[in-house]
Amino acid sequence: SSVFGDNAAPRGGRARSLYWSSDGRSLFDTGEKQGRTPLVRVDAQSGKVTEVTHGDQAVLDFSVNSNNAIVTLVSTPVEVGDLFTVSADGTQTRITDFNQKLWSQLNLTSPEEINYTSFDGKHIQGWIQKPPDFDPHKKYPLILNIHGGPHAAYGWVFDHEFQWMAAKGYVVLYPNPRGSTSYGQDFGNIIQYHYPGDDYRDLMAGVDELLKRGYIDEKKLGVTGGSGGGVLTDWTITHTDRFAAAVSQRDISNWASWWYTADFTLFQPNWFKAPPFEDPQDYNNRSSITFVKNIHTPVLFVLGQSDYRTPPDSGGEQLFRALKYLKRPTAMVVFPRESHELSRSGEPWHRIERLDHIVGWFDKWMMGVPHPEYDINPPTAANASSPD
Numbered sequence: 001s002s003v004f005g006d007n008a009a010p011r012g013g014r015a016r017s018l019y020w021s022s023d024g025r026s027l028f029d030t031g032e033k034q035g036r037t038p039l040v041r042v043d044a045q046s047g048k049v050t051e052v053t054h055g056d057q058a059v060l061d062f063s064v065n066s067n068n069a070i071v072t073l074v075s076t077p078v079e080v081g082d083l084f085t086v087s088a089d090g091t092q093t094r095i096t097d098f099n100q101k102l103w104s105q106l107n108l109t110s111p112e113e114i115n116y117t118s119f120d121g122k123h124i125q126g127w128i129q130k131p132p133d134f135d136p137h138k139k140y141p142l143i144l145n146i147h148g149g150p151h152a153a154y155g156w157v158f159d160h161e162f163q164w165m166a167a168k169g170y171v172v173l174y175p176n177p178r179g180s181t182s183y184g185q186d187f188g189n190i191i192q193y194h195y196p197g198d199d200y201r202d203l204m205a206g207v208d209e210l211l212k213r214g215y216i217d218e219k220k221l222g223v224t225g226g227s228g229g230g231v232l233t234d235w236t237i238t239h240t241d242r243f244a245a246a247v248s249q250r251d252i253s254n255w256a257s258w259w260y261t262a263d264f265t266l267f268q269p270n271w272f273k274a275p276p277f278e279d280p281q282d283y284n285n286r287s288s289i290t291f292v293k294n295i296h297t298p299v300l301f302v303l304g305q306s307d308y309r310t311p312p313d314s315g316g317e318q319l320f321r322a323l324k325y326l327k328r329p330t331a332m333v334v335f336p337r338e339s340h341e342l343s344r345s346g347e348p349w350h351r352i353e354r355l356d357h358i359v360g361w362f363d364k365w366m367m368g369v370p371h372p373e374y375d376i377n378p379p380t381a382a383n384a385s386s387p388d
Helices: 161-169 184-187 198-212 230-241 257-261 278-284 290-296 316-326 348-367
Strands: 026-030 041-043 049-051 058-064 070-076 079-086 091-096 112-117 125-130 141-148 171-176 216-226 245-249 300-302 330-335
Touching: 026 330, 058 257, 070 091, 125 161, 125 198, 141 161, 141 198, 141 230, 141 348, 161 171, 161 348, 171 198, 198 216, 198 230, 216 230, 216 348, 230 245, 230 290, 245 348, 257 278, 290 316, 300 316, 300 348, 330 348
Parallel strands: 141 171, 141 216, 216 245, 245 300, 300 330
Antiparallel strands: 026 041, 041 049, 058 070, 070 079, 079 091, 112 125, 125 171
């Protein structure tokens, strides 16, 4: 797999292929390792894994012919994807530069890798995407972007969303909290039966780490994420008021409701030890709707009308209704015809509009930019009267 987090390119029907070496003694594949996706060779007898490619990049796809000649499709934070040949010693030689003309018109910058220690000593890796012409002596607004999964990962790969948010003047922090892939099985599975929970504390430790660096405005903190990242966005704003704005995408706010309605069945006790009709308290304890009264952060919900993986009525719609009842600042955008794949392979105009809404919400609450489409228009005396 690769380290795309939530934002892989539109996915077709073809799965990635595996290739045998010409002598039949090893198998070529790709693997995740600490935010990187190298091409690897697996010894067919011993199972030993040897990295073929190296560096801060992601091998998205590859091909091997009968002579063991290798061509890879490589992505980095400043390159969507280009073809490289790979020699026996792992040396890569570029053979395409598809976006050279476009890139010459843009100011893309590589993120900074960050490694920090969480509350219990766990080491957390993440990345900081800074605005072009970043000045460490200035104060910038921060967007904490949380990946979904929860068993997925961010890493050294192109992500247009982070580059675009940075171009709008935001610093973007995108970490891999516990539960993320590419750090070993124990790190990934530690959240079993405890999700959400300590992964939230990993995320807050990352925000604290950036605040120590002095270039983040602590009054202009935003948080967003989709799917599992939406779960953690909801959880975050029910457990802290430090964020000035939040955008929750394709979320789950009520685990019991989701258990009954999602296309992702839980017939095996993977995330919960029992179904909600046998252990309702566990579901309540881990559902953000239980703590909705704690939400004071202005929150936008971005949902897909045809999302059966995280059905809207088990996620943002419940929190939206509750927050409206509580008269808390909130809005909801529902995209027609869109499934859980909205951010990845939704209709192109919807994908653009989604990004506009995410940054528009942050602009309104963190930058003071007027966005009347999110304002509540109080009724006038004429239309507030009761019908005859």
